[in-house]
Amino acid sequence: GQSPRHHPEISNTNIKxxxxAVCFVWQLSMIILFGVFVRYNEESDTHWVDYRKENNITSDIENDYYFRYPSFQDVHVMIFVGFGxxxxxxxxxxFGAVGFNFLVAAFGIQWALLMQGWFHSLDYTDGxxxxxxxxxxxxxxCVAGCLIAYGAVLGKVSPVQxxxxxxxxxxxxxxxxxxxxxxxxAKDAGGSMVIHTFGAYYGLSISWVLYRPNLDKSKHLNGSVYHSDxxxxxGTLFLWxxxxxxxxxxxxxxxxxxxAAINTYLALASTVLTTVAMSSLFEKTGKLDMVHIQNSTLAGGVAVGTAAEFMLSPYGSLIVGFFCGIISTLGYxxxxxxxxxxxxxQDTCGIHNLHAMPGVIGGIVGAISAxxxxxxxxxxLGLENTFDFTGPFAKRVPTIQGGYQAAGLCVALCFGIGGGLVLKLPIWGDxxxxxxxxxxxxxxxPEDEESVPPILAYNNHMIPNKHADM
Amino acid sequence: GQSPRHHPEISNTNIKxxxxAVCFVWQLSMIILFGVFVRYNEESDTHWVDYRKENNITSDIENDYYFRYPSFQDVHVMIFVGFGxxxxxxxxxxFGAVGFNFLVAAFGIQWALLMQGWFHSLDYTDGxxxxxxxxxxxxxxCVAGCLIAYGAVLGKVSPVQxxxxxxxxxxxxxxxxxxxxxxxxAKDAGGSMVIHTFGAYYGLSISWVLYRPNLDKSKHLNGSVYHSDxxxxxGTLFLWxxxxxxxxxxxxxxxxxxxAAINTYLALASTVLTTVAMSSLFEKTGKLDMVHIQNSTLAGGVAVGTAAEFMLSPYGSLIVGFFCGIISTLGYxxxxxxxxxxxxxQDTCGIHNLHAMPGVIGGIVGAISAxxxxxxxxxxLGLENTFDFTGPFAKRVPTIQGGYQAAGLCVALCFGIGGGLVLKLPIWGDxxxxxxxxxxxxxxxPEDEESVPPILAYNNHMIPNKHADM
Amino acid sequence: GQSPRHHPEISNTNIKxxxxAVCFVWQLSMIILFGVFVRYNEESDTHWVDYRKENNITSDIENDYYFRYPSFQDVHVMIFVGFGxxxxxxxxxxFGAVGFNFLVAAFGIQWALLMQGWFHSLDYTDGxxxxxxxxxxxxxxCVAGCLIAYGAVLGKVSPVQxxxxxxxxxxxxxxxxxxxxxxxxAKDAGGSMVIHTFGAYYGLSISWVLYRPNLDKSKHLNGSVYHSDxxxxxGTLFLWxxxxxxxxxxxxxxxxxxxAAINTYLALASTVLTTVAMSSLFEKTGKLDMVHIQNSTLAGGVAVGTAAEFMLSPYGSLIVGFFCGIISTLGYxxxxxxxxxxxxxQDTCGIHNLHAMPGVIGGIVGAISAxxxxxxxxxxLGLENTFDFTGPFAKRVPTIQGGYQAAGLCVALCFGIGGGLVLKLPIWGDxxxxxxxxxxxxxxxPEDEESVPPILAYNNHMIPNKHADM
Known part of the structure; x- marks a missing residue:
């Protein structure tokens, strides 16, 4: 028979x-645009061997691949396993969490390569x-920003949306x-402003637009079970x-x-302790809440993003993590x-507490420390290198840089909030x-027949009509 | 009492x-053979310090370890967590999936070090x-090939087999x-031919030999539950x-x-989109099927294996991924x-769709692009480097190379199919x-007593004879 | 209603x-101590650019970060996901396993940076x-040692303890x-003595002090279910x-x-085979036991720790792994x-079999091979480099080194056992x-309402008083 969990299909959720259509059209467009625009750079092209000679590069190990590939793979894990x-x-x-996260990220990275490429990696000699x-x-x-936004609307939108x-x-x-x-x-190595502030406010304003006054109709599903926690x-640990x-x-x-690695390591360690402390302090009987442990422990990583590359100093990182653990848990x-x-x-994953507030704090910490x-x-030399006070910015000084950092935070906020408000998602299968x-x-x-415990299965199979008759 | 899930033991599955015996004999043989044959190479031996001087290597960072170790660990994760x-x-x-995968891989890598070593790393000066x-x-x-084959016979063979x-x-x-x-x-950096085509057809032909006409007797177990998905x-994500x-x-x-990293990244992104599209398109109500998402999203990585190192160009990679997502999902x-x-x-995991077809496609793409x-x-210089047109192959040109690539694909197919047919596994505890x-x-x-829900446990404990009497 | 699993709260487990208090006081102390004592070193400070020039370092890739960061991240995964x-x-x-592991590690790494820093990284010019x-x-x-100890007392102590x-x-x-x-x-690259022997005996002696004669009152919870395995x-695989x-x-x-990487890879592969062999051999019907597969397969990695950097030779590594798989499984x-x-x-996780015995073996193997x-x-040059026979130790010879290695093992044992006996944990919420x-x-x-199977949920919802009346 049909179990109570099987809701009747609502016709408008059919995304067949x-x-x-969106996937195919999109992917074909990507192929065409990549065909027109995207090529390997000098370090990933077979001409690298010539490039090396021309630039007196003594070893293949100087290829940027070896500086960044390990970090790239870690970031990749954060995007797909961490967020998912x-x-x-x-x-x-x-399924929706990990599956749609997968879809969105695979979809977004292609468009991001083009969009960011036009702005940052365009070779003007050949276009x-x-x-x-x-x-x-x-x-x-770039996709991380969109996945953060997904956290706010998790469970309430269709994959097309x-x-x-x-x-x-x-x-x-x-x-x-x-x-x-x-x-x-502005500098923003870890993206407190560019990624977290933007992404979180983008998601929150979309969630505001899509407000559902009767969402409590599905509140029996808006919670965890033991193994889902x-x-x-x-996800939490791979992100952390x-x-x-x-x-x-x-x-x-x-x-x-x-x-940047040292500062982030320290900020995150500090956040774990204050998250645990606050979680225990604010629950009736001092018990810990998995929601806090899963999320607020990460707030220090967000907040140290902008200043990670700066001389924040080890204790500075600990202080940032200290306050973010407190603030994020209080947020939940x-x-x-x-x-x-x-x-x-309605913020399903509490991205306001994990990304929005810590992101803004990160922007402010960045501005002050700059x-x-x-x-x-x-x-x-270190000052010049760290802030890239070269070329058109050769005359900039730290105090001015601090102002521009603050301006950067405002831009991220405006784009996030404004973008979410402008985007009015129609009814596309929600x-x-x-x-x-x-x-x-x-x-x-799948039907979870396995979860029927032996004694019940026994009764049920042997005397199938017994319960049905009741 | 005995639950219905506890089948009576069939005597021939006793592998005590x-x-x-196999494990001990094997491991002892490995120790002896390694003792006779295997030593550190010049980069992992303490004489490296002398080797560096003799070869004017300026830094320890030039040790191949630093070029390959991060990739090695990622591959290691794919083998043990990914496939498992x-x-x-x-x-x-x-338990069988992740446990026997573990056993097979740990067993196989030792033999692979010897077999591949004799062919590729034998120092003729000292044998x-x-x-x-x-x-x-x-x-x-090498072990990946065997784990692919395991996918075809998952659940139907004993660990000894x-x-x-x-x-x-x-x-x-x-x-x-x-x-x-x-x-x-032939060139085959990512092993579309050597690993995937060979491994998949090896497994499929073994499965053909072991055909079970009455396998539907256990079809109630040949499916997933929510958490197993x-x-x-x-596994899917770490592979991807x-x-x-x-x-x-x-x-x-x-x-x-x-x-190679860029090409693979792009091919895989493309595959996700066409897999999702096909999965939704071919299900009655447009719903997505976890089988497709778990498997077909990986087909692009298989198919771009041979040509990953070539100048396939970014859009070429997207095209390969595009078609593999479609073909692999249709395969399922x-x-x-x-x-x-x-x-x-009988192909339990559908390796024909994830490895065999994409592997063959990868071989063909490699031949054409070469x-x-x-x-x-x-x-x-780039052409010479990429295809190693040096030494005895200094005169080879791309068109000829293409022919040899195609020949390589045929070799992989023949070894796979032939090997599986020749290997007639006796009754060793299946x-x-x-x-x-x-x-x-x-x-x-373990008995899953925990899964008995509270209300049932209550009835069951309080009035133990109630249900039993029925 | 209250399910039988909900035990009445015992007042002394309230850790509110x-x-x-411990978390806040601790974290504030860390901030102060880091403020007074901890700074970036010459490779993570912005003065690196000057340091490079002064020391004729030709490339940023010579920064120790690039030699060690990939390994660091792998170790980080072992600590937080592996142990957890x-x-x-x-x-x-x-929740307690993965959550308290998280807390303990984040707490411990900060104190470790200070304690180890005072001993090893103190710059005497500025303190x-x-x-x-x-x-x-x-x-x-350092934290790994404490997490090993946690394995012995898992489930029996409070987070404060x-x-x-x-x-x-x-x-x-x-x-x-x-x-x-x-x-x-003494040399101990992989910490067989310093980490595993110390940590395991520290945990075992704490467990001896905290002995609970009536622990069988909770034996119904001292076991696994299918998905928890x-x-x-x-954890097992990421550690392995x-x-x-x-x-x-x-x-x-x-x-x-x-x-070191090669030796460990080989020792671990060998251990898997003998663990599987022993597990099957000693179970009544030849079935494998998940406890062995989860734990004993790792013993080879522990035991090869000290000698990993030595010229143990590949077959030597296999031999170490061979015996450790046997001994560890027999231990369980x-x-x-x-x-x-x-x-x-009472050793909840069997750390005696996974860390204590293999750790001691590792110390002995190290002493002998040295x-x-x-x-x-x-x-x-290789001998001098490997054992650091320089400075005050320039005259030391291998045989003497072997003696000091053995002495090191004794120190680890004494500190472990002695430390655990001295530490008498008061009643802090256990x-x-x-x-x-x-x-x-x-x-x-969370209440696991999801695990109520459809038929039961149906009965329960439709005729709510039926069961309640019984």
Whole structure:
């Protein structure tokens, strides 16, 4: 018989034509645009051997691939396993969490390579985008912004809507990134502003637009079960462990990458302790809440993103992590209910607490630490290198840089909030209120006959009509 | 009481003597053979410090370890977690999937080091195999072929049979690899031919030999449950994420590794979109099928293996991925049932769709792109480097190379099919038809008392005779 | 209604004040101490650019970051996912396993950076600890010792007790490490002595002190369920795969790291085969036991730790792995029950079999292989490099070194056993005997309504009073 979990299909959730159409059209467009625009750069082209000779590069190990590939793979794991599994905490939305995350990321990285390529890697001699390992990392970063936004609307939108969100989000990302990094010449190695602030506010404003007053119809599915919480910890831990790679992946060769990894390692360690402390302190009986452990422990990584490459100093990193663990956990306890009840923002994964607030803090920390940079601490060459005070920016000084950093944060906020408000997602297969957070709508879900315990299965098989008659 | 899931033991599945015997004899043989034959190579020996001086190597960072170790570890994860967890999708064969995968791989890599060592790393001055990091990667690759084959017979063979399959498979692999890479001088960085085509057809022909007409007796276990599908996604994602490392791990230093990673990254992204599109398009109500998402999303990585190191160009990689997602998903929908009903090939994991077809496509793509290589695109030195047109092969040109690539594909096919047909596995503890796909046969499986829900446990404990009397 | 699994709260398990207090006080102390003592070293400071010039370092790639970062990240995964998930095998202690492991590690690495820093990285010119990537690896290593100890008391102590264990354990570790590595000048790249022997005996002696004669009151929870065993395999495999990185992470640049990785790879492969053999041989019907597969397969990595960097030779590594698989599995079958019944040591995870015995074996193997080192095998420079026979130790010869290695093992044993006996943990929120191994005590655990099978849920919902009346 039909179990109570099998809801009747609502016709508008049928994505049989819209989803394949979007995927095929999109992928064919990508092939054409890549054919026209994208080529290997000098380090990934077979002409590298000539390039080496011309530039007196003594060894293949100087290829940027060897500086960045390990970090790239760690970032890749964060995007696909980290974000994907972090969202599997819902009892019946694990397929959607990990599967749509997979789809969105694979979809977005291609568009990101083009959009970011036009802004950053265009070779004006032949009009081609020249890509190498750094472009792959940046494409992953760009998609991270959209996956953060997905966290706010998890379980409430269709995959078609997600793809539209991603298409629009990647485009906005590339523009705000260009303004922040190139026009304002702000630094943001770990993307506190460019990735987290933008992505979180983009998601939150979309969630505000899509507000569902009757979402409590599916509240029985808006929670975890024991094993789904363990699955989510896979996501948490891979994000936590590889965050030093995230913040150092595109930092300067040498001390830049080295320092970014150390700062992030320390900030995250500190965050774990204050998250645990707050979680225990604010639960009735001092018990820990998995929601906090899964999410708030990561806030320090977000908040140290902008300043990771700076001389934040080890204790500075610990301080940033200290406060973010507290603020993020308080966010889950007090701010998320407030957001939902008063501001009509339903934030499934609590991205406001994990990405938005820590991202803004990260931008502010970055601005302050840039403004406070001195030649004594950095060294003359070190200061120039760290902030790229070269070319048109050769005359810039730390205090001015601090101002531009702050301006960068504002740009990220405006693009995030504005972008989400402008994007009004039409009804493209989204689930009814009573079907939110349910994989049944978009996935073939296996019958869990295994979970019938022996004694029941026995009764049920032997005397099949007994229970049915009752 | 005995639950219905506990099948009576069939005597011939008792592997108490055969499995330990094989393991001990094998491991002792390995120790002896390694003692006679295997030594460190010049980069892993303490004489490296002398070697550096003699060869004017300026830095320890020039040791091949630093070029390949990150990729090696990624490949290692693919072999043990990737393949292992991908096969955990069956509701009651997760122990066998991940556990026997572990056993087979640990068993096979040792034999692979010897077999491949004799062919590729034998130092003729002292008759010793000299190993370094590249040998470890190649051993992992070799075992990958056998693990692919395991996918076809998952749940239907005993661990003893698996070990015999692996012993024979690794031996065949080393021979076909030598013929393809050394004799024919074909290139196959990511192993579309050497690993995937060979491994898949080896497994499929073994499965044909072991055809079970009454396999539907255990069809209630030949499927997934909700959480087993999530576990399988761990395998899928680690394979997907680290495939760029797989295809670039033994590519040329510098641009070779760099380009192979980019091409694989792109092909895989493209495959995800067409897989999702096809899965939705061919299901009745447009829902996605986890089988496709778990498997077909990987086909692009297989198919771009041979040509990953070539100047396939970014859009070329996208095209390869595009078609493989379509073909692989169609394979699951139409071809797998056909294989089983008409050709009597029972392919548990659908390796025909994930490895065989994409592997053959990869061989063809490699042949075509090699034949089409030009000095204009590659540069003179680049062409020579990429195809190793040196020494006895100094006179070879791209069009001829294309022919040898095609010949290599044929060799892989012949060894795969032929090897599987020749290997007639005797009855070494394989399960009866009704016990296939069941961990109970080879594993101590815990009673899942926890899964008894509270209300039932309550009834059951309080009024123990109530149900029993019924 | 209240399910039988919900035990009444025992008042003394309330950690609402003690846990937050410890976390906050600790973290604030860390911030102050880091502020006073910890700075970036010359490779992670912005002055690196000046340092490079002064020292004629030709490239940023010579920064130690590029030699060690990939290994560091692998070690990081072992600490947080490896140890964490390995302990999730208990049916209802997965939150505690992975969550408290997370807390303990994040807590311990900060204290380790300070303690190890004072001993090893203190810059006497300014009294500051200068940290770089190697310090992060060593901090992870140090914490590994405490996480091993956690394995012995898993499910039986409160998080507050764990933090005290860690604080004390890290302190002891830093001292014994200094004595073994600096005073005795023993080598221990993979920490068989320093990490595994110390950590395991520290945990075992704590477990002896905390002996619970009535622990069988919670024996229904001291076991696995099907999916918890699969989760534990995630831990096993990440430990197994990344162990070559663990043993090579702080080995010498060049051949040292290269050789350590090869030796570990081989030892671990060998261990898998003998573990499987013994597991099958000693179970009644030849079935495999997940406990052995999850744990004993790792023993070879422990035992090859000290000698990993030495010219152990490939077959030597296989031999070490061979015996450790046997001994460790026998330990689980015969020795663990003996320890519990006769010696009153309750060892939840069997760390005696996975870390203590293999650790001691590793120390012995190290001493023997050091004593047997010759100039012929190592080369003159190689011998000096491998054993650091420089400075005050310039006159030391291999046989003497062997003696000091053995002395190092004794130091590790004494510190481990002595430290655990001295540390008498007061009653800081530990669970009652009947509440051991139960996440309910320290965690908000979700109701698993999902696991109610359809037929039951139906009955229950439709006729809610039916069962309640019975």
């Amino acid at each position: 034509w819209s989803l394949p 599994f972090l969202m599997t905490f819902l009892k019946r939305y694990s 081609k985008i020249k890509i190498g390992i750094e472009n792959l990392i940046n494409a992953d970063f 997600l793809l539209v969100m991603t298409l629009f989000g990647v485009t906005l990302f590339a523009v705000e990134e260009y303004i922040i990094l190139n026009v304002l010449h 363990v699955f989510a910890m896979i 462990m590889f965050w030093p790679s995230f913040n150092s992946a595109i930092a300067d060769h040498g001390d830049g990458q080295h320092r 306890i007090y701010f998320s209910p407030f957001l939902e009840e008063k501001l009509k923002i 403004a406070a940079a001195t030649n004594t601490v950095y060294g003359d 689930p009814a209120d009573e079907n939110c957070f349910d994989d049944e709508i978009y996935w073939e879900v | 003597w055969s499995l330990p 967890f991908l096969m955990t999708f069956l509701k009651r064969y997760s 010793k195999i000299k190993i370094g990091i590249e040998n470890l990667i190649n051993a992992d690759f 698996l070990l015999v399959m692996t012993l024979f498979g690794v031996t065949l692999f080393a021979v076909e690899e030598y013929i393809i890479l050394n004799v024919l001088h 999530v576990f399988a996604m761990i 994420m680290f495939w760029p490392s797989f295809n670039s791990a033994i590519a040329d230093h510098g641009d070779g590794q760099h380009r 929908i139409y071809f797998s049932p056909f294989l089983e009903e008409k050709l009597k090939i 034949a089409a290589a030009t000095n204009t695109v590659y540069g003179d 399960p009866a038809d009704e016990n296939c796909f069941d961990d109970e046969i080879y594993w101590e499986v | 004040w003690s846990l937050p 998930f390995l302990m999730t095998f208990l049916k209802r202690y997965s 500051k600890i200068k940290i770089g990537i190697e310090n992060l690896i060593n901090a992870d290593f 764990l933090l005290v264990m860690t604080l004390f354990g890290v302190t002891l570790f830093a001292v014994e490490e200094y004595i073994i590595l600096n005073v005795l000048h 699969v989760f534990a395999m995630i 795969m990344f162990w070559p990185s663990f043993n090579s992470a702080i080995a010498d640049h060049g051949d040292g790291q290269h050789r 079958i015969y020795f663990s029950p003996f320890l519990e019944e006769k010696l009153k040591i 004593a047997a080192a010759t100039n012929t095998v190592y080369g003159d 669970p009652a005997d009947e509440n051991c191994f139960d996440d309910e005590i320290y965690w908000e655990v």
